[in-house]
Amino acid sequence: MSEFRLGVDVGGTFTDLVAIGGGRVITAKVPSTPADQSKGVVDAIEASGLDADAISALAHGMTVATNALLERAGAKIALITTEGFRDILEIGRQNRPALYDLTQRPPEPLVAREHRFTVRERTGRDGVITPLDEASVDVAIEAIRAAGDIEAVAICLLFSFEYPEHEIAVAERVAAALPDLHISRSSAVLPEFREYERFATTTANAYLSPRLNRYLDNLARHLESAGLPEPTVMQSSGGVIDIASAAANAAKCVLSGPAGGVVGAAWLGQLSGEADMLTFDMGGTSTDVAPIANGEAPTTTDSIVAGVPIKLPMVNVHTVSAGGGSIAWADAGGALRVGPASAGAEPGPAAYDLGGERATVTDANVFMGHIANGTELGGRVVISRERAAEALEHLGSELSLDAEATARGIIDVANTEMANALRVISVARGVDPRDNALMAYGGAGPLHACALAEQLGMTKILVPRASGVLSALGLAVSDVRRDLTRPVLSGLDAANSATAEALYDDMIAEACAELDQPDIERTADLRYRGQSFELGVAADDWDALAERFHDAHETRYGYAMRDDPIELVNLRVTARVAVDKPELSEAAPEHEPEADTRAVLVDGDWRDIPVYAREELGRGSRVVGPAIVEFAETTCMVRPNWHGEIDAAGTLILEHSA
Known part of the structure; x- marks a missing residue:
């Protein structure tokens, strides 16, 4: 019997499934079940008609962590930090989204002030300054116990990214006294400098992990009772991890669902010969857009989700609240x-x-x-x-x-907001959208793609056959992935390449201990001295680092300071184990497709236009706008002056006549 790889994506409105195996691609879409999202996963598998013994692997993407942040519905948590730094989360940074709005308040920290506790200790750039006072740790533990309903604790000590020993000692003492608590330690979650971002990411991990853990436990039980394999879980970085790692590191899964769509879009774009694209995923609740460069989904470590900095690698997705269900x-x-x-x-x-x-x-x-x-x-x-x-x-x-x-007004307002989102990931980052194709997917994306492309001056659109469930397809073809980092903080000229190589070797050994013969990608975060932000560049050639950074800075910001000193901030390793990708092929249609007609409002006029069923089209089938193509899980509106053809991978390639 054929073995199928499944991808199941739980969205705010629908739960999507794609199964790949035996040269077949099977899709299903069912309504999401907000009261228990794991039920929607089981419903989608039942709707696919596949037997449990035909399923070899299941990759899962969901919005549990995202929604918990948006709704502030995570766990009640405590924070243990260095004496004198209790209010780091509230002080934050001086930058704010509305500089002159004196009435706007920043989002409340995820941990209440009365649940932030301090311990006496201090490390600095050169090591221990004040030894850890274990008595102060015991006082913090008793305060957490007295709070009664604390589910998780974040441990964030100053300079622990360099010297984690104090954090480790505190974590061991808390675990011994309060064994039922989830513990997030900043030196494990995010071993990087910048205390605010490190504290914020670690508290987010503590805040989200208990809820995600319960959800994944529930999902695993449902799947096990149905005779299905244990799922892997999509990370925000665009690769899957095992369920236990996901439950313990919820902050890595905040953009779990959208990341699957971007991975699927990048893969399908390559099959159709497009390496540079802007992805446009319009679902029921929101719209996610992201860039694809050279066939890859770039990641960033500068994401802010629901007002919380999450400084972990994430697919570079920008989200706006304009979905099909937007009121x-x-x-x-x-x-x-x-x-x-x-x-x-x-x-x-x-x-x-x-x-x-x-x-x-x-x-x-x-x-x-x-x-x-x-x-x-x-x-x-x-x-x-x-x-x-x-x-x-x-x-x-x-x-x-x-x-x-x-x-008409609703469509115009929604299109304007979505076009602005596409500008954020292109024009605002030095990318001309006219040099890119638009990959449209999601339940509503192909309906709006032509209108958005016209606003941005784009002349090519890709609508995959599985565009209505593309996030699920991306899950099914996602590689297993691990991301590791080591802080350096030194001038690039002064950085000893042998020391850097030793750190890279350490990370590679750690990745190889978890994964079977992974492919390794090395990058480095660099900045000009005095800057408060950095850019990541490929680090396979140490001698080329400086020039690559200058070029990246000029592309992103429009200038480079080639005579200024450069600082090396972090070293990173991305380890991947590829999964088998299916061979997608599209047969020629058995006969000339016959179109129905329907009255459609086009540019202010009601017109009878042709309506094609996608299953009756095949390789080489042509569509001339205005027309509608009805896919199994979505609908594509082909506006006037657009025409298209189905390619060998089953993707409808639309081009503007001008």
Whole structure:
């Protein structure tokens, strides 16, 4: 019997599955189950029709950690830190998103002040300054015990990235006294300098790990009872890890779902001959965009998620709250707004006819004919244009607009926000979007792709056959990955290459102890002396580091200071073990596809345009806009002046006629 690799992605509205094996690609989409997301995973597997003994591996991506941060619904935690540094998390940095808004408050720290405890100790650049006072550790332990319902503790001591011995001693003492607590130690979670970011990342890990641990335990039990293999879990960096490592390091999984989509997009882009792309993943709750450069998904260590710095490697994703379920509303000034609130999976958009009454982006698309009345989604939702129209009329009455004008306005507002998100990951970072293709996926991405490409001057769009479940496909083809780092903090000229090589060898040995013959990638974080940020460059050639950094700085910021001294901040190793990738092929159509027609609102006019079923198209099939192509899990709106063809990998390649 064929063995299938599964990828299952739990989103805010739908849970997607892709199974790959025996030359076949099987997909399924079911509504998410917010009360117990693991049930949605089992539902998706049942919907796929696969027997348990046909499944060899299962990779999982989810929004559990993301939602816990957004909703501030993680564990109640404590912090143990160096005496005098109790308020690092509140002091933070001086930069703030609204410089002149005196009323805006920064997000509250994840750990309450009364649960931050200090111990007497101090290390510095040259070692121990004040030995660890074990009596002060015992006082902190008793205070944690007295709090009663603490689930996890973050241990963050000054300079522990260089000298972790005090943190290790504190962790051992806490574990002995309070064995049921989850312990996150900063020298293990993020052994890098910058105390605020290190403290914030470590407390986030403590805050999220108990909840993720419970979810993954529950998922593993459900899968085991169904005779399915233990899942691996997608990290934010774009590779999977075992379930135990994920449960203990929840901060590594904050962007678990979106990372799978970017990995899948990069792989499919290579199959279609596109190495440089902007990815556009529009789901039910939000839209995620990311760059693809030279066929790879770049990572960053400068992410801020829900106001919390997470300085761990993450796929360079930018998220905006504009999804198919984003609710449209009128603000106090009578202006039309979209999001950030979402109708989610329950009750969903009004068109789902599940009790939702407020107009959403999906309702606008349904009213305009982009999504057909009566369409089935996930096997359980049947689209109702009548319900969508009622919701739009209700909102329109607040805006003094009819339903049609309201629908057009919702689409325009959502498109503007999503186009701005694409500019953030391209124009703002020195990348011309016109030099890139747009990879559109997600349940709603292909509906809006042509309009966004026109706003950005892009002339090529890729819509994969599995675009509605691409994040799940990315999970199924994701490599096993480990990311390791060592701090250096020295001038590049003064840095001893032999010392750096020893640190690299140490990290490589650690990676090889966990993974079987991994591929190794070495990078280094560099900055000009006096800068407060750094850039990562490939470090396979030590003598080329300086020139690579100058070039990277000029690309990102528009200038390079080639005569200024350079500092080496961190050394990094990424270890990967590749999984087998399927051979995707698209057969020629058995016959000339016949198109239905549907009335669709196009540029302000109702027009009868052709509607193609994707399963009736094949390699070489052509589409000329305006037209609609209905995929199994999504719909593609091909605007006027766009035309396309299905390539050998099954991807619809759209190009602008101009």
